[in-house]
Amino acid sequence: MHELRTLIWKEITLEWRQRYALSGMLLYVVSTVFVCYLSFNLKRNELTPIVWNTVFWIILLFTAVNAIAKSFIQERHSRLLYYYTLANPQAVIISKIIYNSLLMLVLAGIGFGFYVFVMGNPVADLTLYIAGIALGSIGFASVLTLVAGIASKAENSSMLMAVLSFPMILPMLLMNIRLAKNALDGLDRSVSLDEISTLLAIDLIVIALSYLLFPYLWRS
Amino acid sequence: MFFMKKAWWKILTVIILYYVIFQGLLGTVPRQPILNETIRNLYFHVAMWPTMITLLLVSMVFAIRYLRSSNTVDDDKSAAFAKAGILFGILGCLSGSLWANYTWGDFWPNDPKLNGAAVGMLIYFAYLLLRSSFEDEQRRARISAVYNIFAFFVFIPLIYVLPRLTDSLHPGNGGNATFSSLDIDNNLRMVFYPACIGWILLGTWITSIRYRLNVIKRVQEERVAELSVNHHGAARAVND
DSSP, X not given: OHHHHHHHHHHHHHHHHTHHHHHHHHHHHHHHHHHHHHHGGGGGGGOOHHHHHHHHXXXXXXXXXXXXXXXXXXXXXXXXXXXXHHSOHHHHHHHHHHHHHHHHHHHHHHHHHHHHHHHOOOOSOHHHHHHHHHHHHHHHHHHHHHHHXXXXXXXXXXXXXXXXXXXXXXXXXXXXXXXXXXXXXXXXXXXXXXXXXXXXXXXXXXXXXXXXXXXHHHHO | OTTTTOSHHHHHHHHHHHHHHHHHHHSOOOOOTTTGGGGGGGGTXXXXXXXXXXXXXXXXXXXXXXXXXXXXXHHHHHHHHHHHHHHHHHHHHHHHHHHHHHHTSSSSOOOHHHXXXXXXXXXXXXXXXXXXXXXXXXXXXXXXXXXXXXHHHHHHIIIIIHHHHSOOSSTTSTTOOOGGGTOTTSHHHHHHHHHHHHHHHHHHHHHHHHHHHHHHHHHHHHHHHHHHHHHHHHHHHHHO
């Protein structure tokens, strides 16, 4: 537990020291939202709630892939070797997942705020929608952390990251979009229980697999 | 595997597949309004999916074995099974697309099962890409084994859980009747189950050939490397 806390704290300190990465990601979200806003400017009334929802989730997907891809790639080889001597791999992966979830929560929160600010807010059940975003952020972070670890081992890692992660994340993305649509239409919350439980189950499977598999990845 | 080198299971494969193809083309099938004669595709399309899942499952088991043993043989087997599984997945998509054209009126109707299968194929194409992006054999084996296990556990909810939550054109989903309701006299079953076994055996056969080719290639490469080393050594000796 203590090790985990130290590792998470290390990630946060590192991030804070190189603030350009963090501000870069924030700028990425904001400018993508703005590009979407301007692109839909030609025909505002064509922006139906479904399109609104889908565009938001696609922005979130690209943000997640870009933000999490760097979680292993940014680390120098020698520094990884240094961690290897100090920490045990399970603590490393869990700390990375927790840190990436926090990062995604921040990015998605700011992104959603700005998105609502420029694109309007058709959401009927805001609490459920925000809960959906939180679930999605954590889910994306947990799937993408292990994929980033895999991709970082190969040479052409940024392309590989996209190819490996998009189909992997699709089940989760579809579930999230459906949950978000339920919230958007303000359906009764009991309708969304199926989606929430499936999302939680996928999260659980993915985190358990990351926990079990990361030691093998780490060693190479 | 222990029975790999025996001949009996290959003979069994041929016999079963002969039976399936004859029954598939000539056997009696229930007459159904929209399906008509296309119901015969049951033995060729539907049977692809259990085959693919079985081959991918075996591939994942070998990936786990590789992670425990670090034996290159296990990785070779894992890769060969995955490739055969992908082959059956592609065949399943194609035969399904053809069937869909005659019954649902479209080569690729928007159906969660089709899309799930297509995304599953993408996941496994990415596996092949991942394998080809490593030079070092040990590294490739280890990392692609990790990805293989991860991919399988993402793939299963994709094709088994998600389609059940939505409406689908496929039988047994979204309130559609399952095939067993059409199969009054168990005629279809009598061919469908052997068909699954036959295709799985065929997949295993393809895998074993690929695997053995791989072994031959590796041995040859080693021999060439050895020869060139000897050659250089001899040349150096002459020069000295």
